[in-house]
Amino acid sequence: MTPIAFDNSYIRLPERFYSREEPTPVASPALIRVNPELAQQLGIDLDWLASDEAVQVFAGNRILPESQPIATVYAGHQFGGWNPQLGDGRAILLGEVVDVSGRRYDIQLKGSGPTPWSRGGDGRSPLGPVLREYIVSEAMAALGIPTTRSLAAVTSGEPVYRNDVLPGAILTRVARSHIRVGHFQYFLGKNDMEGMRLLADHLIERDFPAARQADNPYAALLELAVSRQASLIAHWQLVGFIHGVMNTDNMLICGETIDYGPCAFMDGYDPDACFSSIDHGKRYAYRNQPVIAQWNLSWFAQCLLPLFCEDQTSEQQQKQAVETAQAILDNFNQQYEDAYQTGMHRKLGLGAVSEASVQLVESLLAAMATHQLDYTLTFRHLADLADPHHSGAAQVSFQLPEAFDPLVRQWCELLSEDDRSDQSRQQEMYAVNPTFIPRNHLVDQAIRAAEQEGDLVPFQRLVDRLAQPFEYSSDDEDLARPPQLHEVVKHTFCGT
Ligand code: AMP
Ligand code: MG
Numbered sequence: 238m239t240p241i242a243f244d245n246s247y248i249r250l251p252e253r254f255y256s257r258e259e260p261t262p263v264a265s266p267a268l269i270r271v272n273p274e275l276a277q278q279l280g281i282d283l284d285w286l287a288s289d290e291a292v293q294v295f296a297g298n299r300i301l302p303e304s305q306p307i308a309t310v311y312a313g314h315q316f317g318g319w320n321p322q323l324g325d326g327r328a329i330l331l332g333e334v335v336d337v338s339g340r341r342y343d344i345q346l347k348g349s350g351p352t353p354w355s356r357g358g359d360g361r362s363p364l365g366p367v368l369r370e371y372i373v374s375e376a377m378a379a380l381g382i383p384t385t386r387s388l389a390a391v392t393s394g395e396p397v398y399r400n401d402v403l404p405g406a407i408l409t410r411v412a413r414s415h416i417r418v419g420h421f422q423y424f425l426g427k428n429d430m431e432g433m434r435l436l437a438d439h440l441i442e443r444d445f446p447a448a449r450q451a452d453n454p455y456a457a458l459l460e461l462a463v464s465r466q467a468s469l470i471a472h473w474q475l476v477g478f479i480h481g482v483m484n485t486d487n488m489l490i491c492g493e494t495i496d497y498g499p500c501a502f503m504d505g506y507d508p509d510a511c512f513s514s515i516d517h518g519k520r521y522a523y524r525n526q527p528v529i530a531q532w533n534l535s536w537f538a539q540c541l542l543p544l545f546c547e548d549q550t551s552e553q554q555q556k557q558a559v560e561t562a563q564a565i566l567d568n569f570n571q572q573y574e575d576a577y578q579t580g581m582h583r584k585l586g587l588g589a590v591s592e593a594s595v596q597l598v599e600s601l602l603a604a605m606a607t608h609q610l611d612y613t614l615t616f617r618h619l620a621d622l623a624d625p626h627h628s629g630a631a632q633v634s635f636q637l638p639e640a641f642d643p644l645v646r647q648w649c650e651l652l653s654e655d656d657r658s659d660q661s662r663q664q665e666m667y668a669v670n671p672t673f674i675p676r677n678h679l680v681d682q683a684i685r686a687a688e689q690e691g692d693l694v695p696f697q698r699l700v701d702r703l704a705q706p707f708e709y710s711s712d713d714e715d716l717a718r719p720p721q722l723h724e725v726v727k728h729t730f731c732g733t
Contacts, residue, residue: 240285241294241344243303243332246443250435255307260297260329261350261360263405265394268292269693270371270700272388275411279334279342279388295389295409297329297349304331308352312426313419313486314536316520321426323419323486324354327362330415341443343415344388348407363403364392365684368696370408370497372683376675376703377494382472383465384494385412404688413493414444418533419486421540430543437544444491453561455544458490460565463534465492467569470530471576474523475584476674477503477612481513481729483521483529485536499729502674504719505609506602512677514728531569538562583669584616585648586623586662588655597651601644608638611719613674620666623652624659634718671706673713675699677729678720 247255276286285291293299300306308325315323328347335341347370348362367390377384393405416436424432441448441458451457469492473480480487481499489495499513503523511522521529543549545558578590578598585601587594605615618635622645637645652662683695702713709717720726 238282239301239303240282240291241301241304241332242280242334243301243305243344244335244341245303245305245332246341246439247309247330247333247343248305248307250439251432253310253429253432254436255309255330256353257306258308258329258352259300259306260346262298263296263393263395263407266292266296266298266391266407267394268295269368269390269392269406270697271295272375272386275386275388278336279344279411280337281334281388291389292391294331295346295391296393296407297346301331306331308354309415309420310354310423311417311419311486312423313417313484314422314533315484315486316516316518319426320486322354322423323356325352326355326358327352327360328410328415340413343410343412345410345412345415346407347410348393348405359397361393361395361397361405362407363397363399364406364688365403366498367406367408368684368687369500369680370410372680372696372699372703373497373500373675374410374494375700376673376706377478379704379706380472380476380671380674382476382478382494383469383492385410385415385489387411412489412495413491414440414489415495416440416444416490417486417495418488418490418537418540419484421490422485422536425540433540434544437541440490453545455541456561456565459534459538459541459562460568462490462492462537463565463569464572466530466534467572468492468576469494470527471573471580473526474577475580476671477506477523479503479510479512479521479523480526481511481516481521483526483533485533488530488533490537501677501726501729503612504676504725506605506612506615507609508602508606512727512729514730527570527573530573531566534569535566538566580669584666585619586657586666587648587651588657593647594651597644597647601648604641604644608640610637611635613671614717614719616666616670617672619648620663620670623666624663627660627663668707672709672717673702673706675703676716676720677726678724679716681726682724 271286306329310324312321313323328345329349330345351360371387371390374384374387388411389409391407395405396402397405445458445461448454448457479501487496501512503510508524509522511519546554581598614635683699686692686695702716
């Protein structure tokens with residue numbers, strides 16, 4: 238029996254879509270962590286997962302029989318600037334698998350050596366970014382946010398040369414599909430409309446079967462992609478997640494979060510929060526995420542547009558195509574706003590959306606910003622207040638400033654308008670307001686312990702804890718509280 242039942246479809250696309258590339262073997266790989274729950278979902282044999290052969294596979298030292306490794310080519314806008322050729326410069330797709338529910342997933346190594354698209358880079362990754370991606374992507378999954386996952390992480394036993402000499406590592410990443418806006422932009426840049434159509438058909442077949450039946454499947458694809466992105470960005474905003482590098486090559490059409498380079502969760506609520514050390518113009522600040530997503534989607538629309546017309550020479554059809562695409566893109570705002578407000582109301586235990594409730598949300602956030610209140614703990618604390626008789630699940634020491642008294646009174650009045658019991662409302666609030674998020678300083682401490690002392694205990698503990706973000710445990714109080722002044726991490730790095 239093969240340990241991973243690969244079933245590869247991207248490789249059946251024409252050869253100009255990818256390059257057959259094997260990972261470059263490393264000196265002495267050692268396991269950091271594997272993810273048995275995810276492995277089980279993917280139908281991967283758990284005994285094998287614990288074997289030395291698995292470590293060799295996750296290091297790129299051994300290729301399983303049905304794996305057909307490739308690196309794919311894409312393009313993209315980075316910080317608004319066009320780059321006609323990027324591609325998997327340090328990632329190699331080992332192949333695809335169909336999970337227990339019939340859904341297809343990519344299994345990809347990241348940090349597995351150079352490819353034709355490495356652009357002078359070494360194709361490697363230091364340990365720090367691998368740990369960061371493992372921690373944050375798995376935390377996102379536990380928070381119920383669509384994301385690429387981490388199946389395994391190994392050290393390579395080789396140094397990686399950046400400003401410092403760092404230990405090297407390799408992450409095994411799983412995605413519903415790694416097809417980015419940038420993959421489509423590559424074919425737009427080449428004016429290769431046949432390639433564009435093949436890619437769109439492939440993606441529809443693979444991930445958007447509902448679009449197949451539509452009169453215009455490509456418009457339906459755009460529509461579905463817009464919906465998934467609107468929902469995703471609302472999820473990010475609701476937990477205070479800042480992606481940090483929302484380039485078009487870092488946006489997956491499947492609607493999963495990808496690229497955990499300079500990402501961060503905010504501690505104190507600040508709409509202008511921006512942590513990335515290379516984002517000098519604050520292009521990817523928290524408050525800009527919805528509009529940037531829409532900008533990226535407009536490039537996806539631009540790519541698909543030629544496929545909307547049967548007759549490229551018909552002006553009438555072209556005009557119609559632009560109108561169709563524009564209407565779909567315009568829907569983003571409403572879909573995003575609906576998802577955000579619904580989520581915010583859930584977080585606050587509010588019933589129906591009304592003018593008064595929307596106003597309350599706005600006032601509350603404004604006051605949180607003024608007082609720089611911890612975003613996560615404020616909501617958790619409000620859940621405590623929702624039923625004073627049963628509170629105590631949060632228990633992290635937290636107090637609202639007096640200035641919040643009128644807001645809390647307004648909130649209580651609104652709560653009394655729906656007929657849920659206080660207790661059930663509180664339970665629902667606890668279920669959507671996490672106590673534990675991958676706070677920057679905790680991620681940083683875990684990385685430093687691993688890098689400097691070879692100590693993986695803080696990393697393992699953090700990953701374990703973040704698997705249950707909504708359940709308070711007093712043993713982990715230190716992982717729930719915001720950073721003390723000396724612990725604050727102001728900047729995050731791509732780590733490439
Ligand atoms: P990122 O900043 O991670 O989104 O990467 C942008 C592009 O640079 C992608 O095409 C990557 O594959 C490529 N890249 C990033 N780091 C490396 C590296 N160390 N070696 C080769 N290519 C890289
Ligand atoms: Mg990237």
